[in-house]
Amino acid sequence: MQTSLFPPTFTAVPEAPAATDYQRVAQAIRFLEENFRRQPSLDDVAAAVHLSPFHFQRLFSEWAGISPKRFVQYLTADFLKARLAEAGSLAEAAEAAGLSAPSRLHDLFVTLEAVTPQQYRTGGEGVRIGYGVHETPFGPALLAATERGICSLALLGAASPEAALTDLQKAWPRAALVNDAAQTAPLLGQAFATTPSRPLHLLVRGTNFQVKVWEALLRIPLGQLVSYQHIAQAIGQPKALQAVGSAVGANPVAYLIPCHRVIRKEGVLGEYRWGSTTKKAIIGWEMAQTELQAGQFA
Template sequence: MPPPNTIASEIDTYDRISDAITFIRQHHLEQPNLSTIAQHVNLSDYHFQRLFTQWAGISPKRFLQYLTLDYAKSRIDQSQNLLALTAESGLSSPGRLHDLFITLEAMSPGEYRAGGAGLNIRYGIHETPFGYCLIALTPRGICNIHFLPSADEQASQKQLQTDWPQAKIIRDQTATGNVCDQVFAASPSSPLALHLKGTNFQIQVWQALLRIPQGELTTYQTLATAMGKPTAARAIGNAVGRNPIAYLIPCHRVIRRTGELGGYRWGCDRKAAMLGWEASQIKE
């Protein structure tokens, strides 16, 4: 086995990180600290922290937090109370559980458990320059814009109910029609209010996307550097792919550094059409 502080070949790096991820997954309820995980893969704390962050795009601590959050979310409906859920998740106090939800899910454990209870979501299906789309609104702003293969009302309701399981879903073509006209206007007016549901990191990425001007492109790596997270291009790419508000949050303006379009949640042909349409608006 290589000496403890040696950063070896790419194969060795992959093996170490894979081993560390497996260890964290198996022991996340014990909340292992950095030293425990680093010792398991025979690295110093410093080298393990740097190697893991460089490879995964997030720190070991944040990776452990995501696993803990996923576990808490899977158990929140079965646990008797937040104190019991805290103990099950391996955390020392309900305050730590609350902070974990706020930091990574942008809502409290109670709000997550409610699943949108008491919230009215109005939606409509509209024709746009890029095909049919679902637009959904809460009193706080736009919560979803999804492109659709067809004007399938049942599938649209199912999508919203998955995202907001306890909310009341109401068809309102008039309200969403007015928003649709503003979203896809050739010359957009004032910014529209958004109701974003995601982790703090995802919301930071989506906010960064909003700063990309119409007609301009960026790369995942450039976006990561602009956010002050130059090693997190992979994690940022994942957050870009989870964007819940198509077109308005312009994830279509992010391409690969090779110049290729790259993937797009709603299809590469649609992405190309958007970029071409925006370019034509700038020229005019």
């Protein structure tokens, strides 16, 4: 067994970055959630986030690339059910996106590796994990990485960095956790780059079943949605819906392992480890990017 050069530590959590435009966007999404029955106007939403209609429209369009009105249409049950109906199987969805083989997506953007059985049993003993808190298009996030790749990306939402770090320590109880934003900042830039310059490597600690589910999630193309049934069928376990749901919820790497693209078959977005508002924001933002890439400007 490898001797640890870094005894397990729990160093101070860095301060979260200052609030950005995304906080206003998230406030607007929450307001629309709570008041959707009365169909609030642009003026109503702008007032709820303490901006003029002009400034809110500009802020939202700069963040999403589309208007707030178009964005909200992406989150309606009818639209979401239509997207599910288009999905077919994961293999069909990947082929439609030009990814004819499951491994092709890994080659293009993300490679996923599981820890060794020994490291799993020992809770990551001998592994050094650097972490830092950084701003993303979806608010502040805590990113953690080993020398072999990103092992955690937690979108904080209303949670504290301390809570995210506690979760990280529970997942890797015997690893050495080191506050090292200089290590994680370049990885964060790659993770949210519009055009990734090279593949990102992920190192995950999970059961064989969980890793299998996470690999299936990586095959869901940008802008596509699938159901839990799709995932269960893709891994050859069509009756294991509850276990699939648990594995999806346990995904340790937000956004890069796109568990947000899994919704309930009724067109309901369902639960999300990092908050329902964040899930809505990511899904709407990704839908907008696919439209913009296709030249379908709203």
